[in-house]
Amino acid sequence: MTDSAFATDGFVRSQRDAWLRELGSVRRLAPKTLEAYGRDLGQFMSFLAGHMGGPVTLQSLKDLRGADIRAFMAQRRSESLGSRSLARVLSALKSFFGFLEREGTLATDALNVIRTPKLPRSLPKALSIVEARNTISETDAMEDRPWIAARDMAVISLCYGAGLRISEALAVTRTDLEADTLRVTGKGGKIRMVPLIAPVRQAIDTYLSLTPFKLWPEEPLFRGVRGGVLSPRLIQLRMQDLRSALGLPPSATPHALRHSFATHLLGKGGDLRAIQELLGHASLSTTQIYTAVDTERLLDSYAKAHPRG
Structure with missing residues (x-):
């Protein structure tokens, strides 16, 4: 993957930073969750930069298709990422694009066609x-x-x-x-x-x-x-x-x-x-x-x- 620091232009980076600030100050996500969300989005942007042949811009995000997100999720799964982690990745992406839509920056339906990975059902552990x-x-x-x-x-x-x-x-x-x-x-x-x-x-x-x-x-x-x-x-x-x-x-x-x-x-x-x-x-x-x-x-x-x- 491309280094995420060079995967986006300045405007998209500023939107990412504003999104993370909102998650921390308004939604009060735990620091480790914030770190994970930021890392997930960075990996997605790195993938898109390689996929599209250049830094991700606002226009790149407007042109995003469901197939692009599926390709990214498939790559992450091929790297042995489990279903729970993939579900978190998808949650991070939906949160970021939801933020962009609330800010009036862009709206996309690309994420609406992506299903959340099926999570294994874990049974509660009871004592005898x-x-x-x-x-x-x-x-x-x-x-x-x-x-x-x-x-x-x-x-x-x-x-x-x-x-x-x-x-x-x-x-x-x-x-x-x-x-x-x-x-x-x-x-x-x-x-x-x-x-x-x-x-x-x-x-x-x-x-x-x-x-x-x-x-x-x-x-x-x-x-x-x-x-x-x-x-x-x-x-x-x-x-x-x-x-x-x-x-x-x-x-x-x-x-x-x-x-x-x-x-x-x-x-x-x-x-x-x-x-x-x-x-x-x-x-x-x-x-x-x-x-x-x-x-x-x-x-x-x-x-x-x-x-x-």
Whole structure:
């Protein structure tokens, strides 16, 4: 490929720089994502410069055809770029040309005929029932300070015993707590009510009895050592310690406990619609992935246990 620094004229470079500034300041993309998008566009411009026999100009972009983009994507795939990376490349190109259209610089239909590469479907990794139980019971042994041990136990119990996302667990307030139910604010501000089984409620009450901080009704329950709202990173690190202590796979994260909640409920005959409500999924199709997880686990157990397996 041509060196991307010489692949475009000054005007196109200025548009690229303005696009990247918008992504950083308005959309607030992470620095690594910005770097990847800039690199993807640079590689595309380098390809076009070689493809068209000279630096890319505004007119070059106006003349762009779907076949040009397909040729670029085919070249990237021939360089062993995976489907996820190709999807990101296409996303970067659509973002750049969308920016040019919003600015009134140019409009093109070339990208509309390009399909996003099909991504492999990855199944969530659930812990076994025994692994999930051991994760919770072992939490106490990870920490000498009783209130912190109780705090981590309560958060991890909410992830597995109530199927909460880590962000949902850390946002729980006293006002959200009722005798045997919990009011959860999920994605998009959607509210759902989740049952609190006795061990989860007990874990929360133990933490509340030990925490050294005054907790106001509308403020998050779970606090760091200085009294600020607890960072999810600390629970992720706690799970890292538990993985080492229990010999669990790298996939054993706080979110894996939520997956385990859904998988184990389904395995015990739980209704898929009810599980959808408990998880706060907007679409049943999102919840249906757990049927594949449960089938996979069943077939694996069958293969291991059957005499002819």
